[in-house]
Amino acid sequence: MTAEDVARDGPGKAFMLCNEAIVRGALESDVKVVSEYPGSPTTEILDTFSELSTMFDYKMEIASNEKVALETCAGASMVGLRTMTAMKSVGMNVASDSFFSLSYTGIKGGMVIVMADDPQAHSSQTEQDGRPFGPNAYVPMLEPSDPTEAKRMVKEAYLLSEKYGVPVLIRTTTRVNHQSGVVQLDKLDRKPFAKLPWPHPPGRFCTVAEAARNFKKALLERQRKIQEEFEYSDMNLVKDTGSEIGIVTSGAGYNYTVEATRILGIDPSILKLGTTYPLPRKLIGDFIKKKRAVIVVEELQPYLELHVTAIAKDANPELKIFGKWTGNLSEALELSPDIVATALAGVLGLGKPVDYESIIAKANTLKTGLPDRWPTFCPGCPHRATLYALRQATKGMKHILATDIGCYSMSFLDPINYGDTLLSMGASLGVAAGLQYAAQEKIVAMIGDSTFWHAGLPGMVNAIHHNDDITLVILDNEVTAMTGQQPDPGRDYNAGGQPAKPLVLEDVIKAMGVSDITIVDPYQVKAAVEPMKAALSRKGPNVIISRRACALYADRNKRRRGEAIQSNKVDKEVCKKPYTCIRNFHCPAISIDDNDRKAVITKELCDRCDVCAKLCPFGSIKLREGE
Amino acid sequence: MADKEFSVYMCGVGGQGLVLLSNVIGSACALSGMRAITGEQHGLSQRSGSINIHMRIGKDVRSPLIPIGGADAILALEALEALRYVEYLRPGGVVVMNSRVQHPIIETGEHVKDKSARYMDAEVVKTRLLQVTDKIATIDALGIARKAGNALTENVVMLGAMSTLDAFPVPDDAVEQAIKDGVPKKAVEVNLKAFKMGRQEAHGSLCNIVKCRKGFPEPMT
Numbered sequence: 069m070t071a072e073d074v075a076r077d078g079p080g081k082a083f084m085l086c087n088e089a090i091v092r093g094a095l096e097s098d099v100k101v102v103s104e105y106p107g108s109p110t111t112e113i114l115d116t117f118s119e120l121s122t123m124f125d126y127k128m129e130i131a132s133n134e135k136v137a138l139e140t141c142a143g144a145s146m147v148g149l150r151t152m153t154a155m156k157s158v159g160m161n162v163a164s165d166s167f168f169s170l171s172y173t174g175i176k177g178g179m180v181i182v183m184a185d186d187p188q189a190h191s192s193q194t195e196q197d198g199r200p201f202g203p204n205a206y207v208p209m210l211e212p213s214d215p216t217e218a219k220r221m222v223k224e225a226y227l228l229s230e231k232y233g234v235p236v237l238i239r240t241t242t243r244v245n246h247q248s249g250v251v252q253l254d255k256l257d258r259k260p261f262a263k264l265p266w267p268h269p270p271g272r273f274c275t276v277a278e279a280a281r282n283f284k285k286a287l288l289e290r291q292r293k294i295q296e297e298f299e300y301s302d303m304n305l306v307k308d309t310g311s312e313i314g315i316v317t318s319g320a321g322y323n324y325t326v327e328a329t330r331i332l333g334i335d336p337s338i339l340k341l342g343t344t345y346p347l348p349r350k351l352i353g354d355f356i357k358k359k360r361a362v363i364v365v366e367e368l369q370p371y372l373e374l375h376v377t378a379i380a381k382d383a384n385p386e387l388k389i390f391g392k393w394t395g396n397l398s399e400a401l402e403l404s405p406d407i408v409a410t411a412l413a414g415v416l417g418l419g420k421p422v423d424y425e426s427i428i429a430k431a432n433t434l435k436t437g438l439p440d441r442w443p444t445f446c447p448g449c450p451h452r453a454t455l456y457a458l459r460q461a462t463k464g465m466k467h468i469l470a471t472d473i474g475c476y477s478m479s480f481l482d483p484i485n486y487g488d489t490l491l492s493m494g495a496s497l498g499v500a501a502g503l504q505y506a507a508q509e510k511i512v513a514m515i516g517d518s519t520f521w522h523a524g525l526p527g528m529v530n531a532i533h534h535n536d537d538i539t540l541v542i543l544d545n546e547v548t549a550m551t552g553q554q555p556d557p558g559r560d561y562n563a564g565g566q567p568a569k570p571l572v573l574e575d576v577i578k579a580m581g582v583s584d585i586t587i588v589d590p591y592q593v594k595a596a597v598e599p600m601k602a603a604l605s606r607k608g609p610n611v612i613i614s615r616r617a618c619a620l621y622a623d624r625n626k627r628r629r630g631e632a633i634q635s636n637k638v639d640k641e642v643c644k645k646p647y648t649c650i651r652n653f654h655c656p657a658i659s660i661d662d663n664d665r666k667a668v669i670t671k672e673l674c675d676r677c678d679v680c681a682k683l684c685p686f687g688s689i690k691l692r693e694g695e
Numbered sequence: 696m697a698d699k700e701f702s703v704y705m706c707g708v709g710g711q712g713l714v715l716l717s718n719v720i721g722s723a724c725a726l727s728g729m730r731a732i733t734g735e736q737h738g739l740s741q742r743s744g745s746i747n748i749h750m751r752i753g754k755d756v757r758s759p760l761i762p763i764g765g766a767d768a769i770l771a772l773e774a775l776e777a778l779r780y781v782e783y784l785r786p787g788g789v790v791v792m793n794s795r796v797q798h799p800i801i802e803t804g805e806h807v808k809d810k811s812a813r814y815m816d817a818e819v820v821k822t823r824l825l826q827v828t829d830k831i832a833t834i835d836a837l838g839i840a841r842k843a844g845n846a847l848t849e850n851v852v853m854l855g856a857m858s859t860l861d862a863f864p865v866p867d868d869a870v871e872q873a874i875k876d877g878v879p880k881k882a883v884e885v886n887l888k889a890f891k892m893g894r895q896e897a898h899g900s901l902c903n904i905v906k907c908r909k910g911f912p913e914p915m916t
């Protein structure tokens with residue numbers, strides 16, 4: 069699947085990622101303004117919009133954070149244009165302040181917010197369930213289970229959004245966003261971009277006190293009408309097989325349910341909910357009425373289960389309901405077809421279709437001694453060097469490291485195990501402020517450039533204003549690396565390569581009132597130690613900026629310029645096995661030769677940052693030439 | 696179950712180009728009017744970590760995740776990763792694995808502490824896997840990719856080898872077309888070459904143990 073497929077005019081077919089299908093749905097709906105901040109599992113929505121932005125006339129920003137992104141879309145939708153933003157559900161936490169108000173004021177042009185949960189916390193700090201945002205804010209919520217449905221629901225969401233003047237949530241989970249499938253492409257019927265005159269009376273989008281109370285009355289009425297509409301929506305699917313066993317499910321849970329019924333060879337009735345707020349209560353009531361037992365299959369919290377239970381009180385008080393509350397499924401981790409098959413077999417008293425436990429037990433025996441391979445810093449990653457230098461600079465200095473969200477978060481994992489606190493984007497500074505009051509140790513905060521712009525600024529203001537004794541280390545690798553090297557406010561370009569005004573970290577911080585700023589190059593790893601040490605010994609607030617481009621980003625630019633990516637090798641004549649290139653460094657390109665126990669560098673992996681060469685006390689690491 | 700379903704568990708190390716493979720197979724399915732879905736990994740795990748893609752072909756397949764014991768094949772771009780996901784292989788399923796091992800940093804770190812430690816290698820992996828299936832093909836994909844002209848085509852060599860399987864339902868010409876559409880223009884030639892060389896390699900290592908397509912040696916009985 070390529071971006072060209074997303075842009076190709078229909079009718080036709082293409083194999084695409086659900087996130088690409090979401091973009092396609094927005095393009096078919098003539099979306100005009102897009103603003104997002106990256107975050108897995110929605111990042112490919114941003115990347116695809118960004119890549120296509122020169123081929124279409126929509127305006128796009130890679131925003132400084134999710135709240136700004138949502139507000140940007142809100143502003144354009146107030147005028148009357150169609151907009152889209154997408155974020156992971158922890159991003160919704162950031163955006164939620166305006167999100168709640170926006171439900172009160174409403175919008176004019178269609179506004180769609182894609183909000184993705186990450187069961188299993190594959191790429192997230194928690195397994196947050198974002199669904200409560202829908203009911204809590206009275207914002208309608210649709211849940212697709214695959215790319216085809218996602219594209220369709222985006223289009224429906226725009227219609228719904230404009231019909232009721234309310235933003236619409238598309239709620240997904242990782243296994244929906246990151247599922248590819250064959251999607252039908254419809255015609256791209258796009259009108260030329262045009263600014264519109266402001267059509268509203270004064271105060272139209274202002275909510276407080278009496279205005280808020282009036283909005284609330286109106287939104288309750290809106291919500292009643294939407295619920296009525298959802299009772300008959302074909303986004304909900306009822307498959308009544310006549311079985312007295314019913315399954316109520318949605319999204320990814322539906323996919324696993326279908327697979328599980330195939331594994332078990334059973335044919336229960338299924339209610340697949342696509343409109344998960346407001347829930348179609350009558351539809352659910354009708355479905356459960358003639359059932360003996362209902363099993364609720366959903367990711368994360370028992371949200372549907374709670375409502376099915378409440379609805380059953382009148383619709384079918386005898387109904388047996390199985391799900392998370394009964395312990396048949398867990399609220400922890402993500403579902404899978406085998407988990408769902410096992411749960412269904414358990415409830416229905418069926419024999420095990422497949423003996424999963426013994427397969428797993430056997431597999432675990434075979435895997436004895438198989439080393440873990442957790443994600444880690446790429447070869448050439450400047451963070452590895454910064455962390456090495458920081459450890460050297462803090463030798464003998466008792467300190468606490470309040471770290472933050474980004475690739476550098478991985479420092480607390482095996483085998484580096486460096487870092488003490490990690491909560492959410494920007495939290496390093498706030499937490500550090502508390503630590504310096506309470507702890508006896510030196511307080512070091514660590515944050516990436518993108519995270520600094522996203523949510524670090526208020527913490528910085530706070531630390532400066534209160535003269536908090538913190539040394540902040542900013543790892544400036546020029547981009548938002550973790551999510552795929554998107555440009556951040558420090559770059560001179562933005563979405564689709566359009567020119568942008570670069571903000572300079574040290575200028576901004578200086579203007580805020582801190583002049584104690586030390587800038588180091590982590591690739592000069594040894595030279596970085598002394599200036600870092602000096603800065604750490606001074607009273608904060610002060611700042612160390614460790615500046616070097618993300619290796620993947622730098623490589624991409626090198627390739628674009630036609631430059632070769634070089635590699636190093638170990639001169640075995642010289643190597644005396646001090647393992648300085650391995651201890652506390654742990655580069656995936658470096659391993660040990662089983663024969664002579666000397667270090668070796670894998671040519672295909674090495675990025676030639678040359679940091680290991682600088683660390684080697686014998687000078688055995690050299691440029692690989694003529695191979 | 697409907698006929699002609701095929702589920703392959705593809706795995707490797709972040710950065711090896713697994714997503715290209717699933718895109719090529721999926722696009723080839725779209726070209727030939729077949730249904731295909733995937734469960735992919737993007738995000739954090741791509742940072743030199745273990746990664747996997749569940750690739751499923753068939754008109755009734757609905758779950759993007761292959762159930763445990765449900766994969767017709769494991770396609771491993773790195774040897775250790777073939778073992779990491781062995782529970783997904785169905786009884787008698789096929790393993791097509793790269794002979795290359797990328798040593799995990801955790802293992803290397805331990806070897807610094809323990810001088811007698813030795814890395815787990817592809818032979819050990821194969822011996823372990825033999826306890827669940829006798830259909831294991833080991834391919835020197837890096838060597839072949841270098842011969843094809845670009846070490847980065849290792850992934851496509853592996854795809855070439857797997858595509859000879861009789862059970863792999865996607866037509867060759869559709870796969871080749873999808874490679875042409877899916878890789879950068881200047882890399883089309885070398886990728887097609889890598890694909891062909893991967894197919895040739897399968898003669899000696901795969902088609903003597905499992906049923907391959909017509910034109911490839913019949914399996915030994």
Ligand SMILES: Cc1ncc(C[n+]2csc(CCOP(=O)(O)OP(=O)(O)O)c2C)c(N)n1
Binds near residue numbers: 106162545
């Ligand atoms: C509120 C929120 N939005 C988005 C994310 C996803 N995310 C994780 S790390 C990261 C970027 C970090 O960039 P930076 O601080 O520059 O560090 P780098 O990855 O470049 O080292 C993002 C956007 C998140 N975890 N939380």
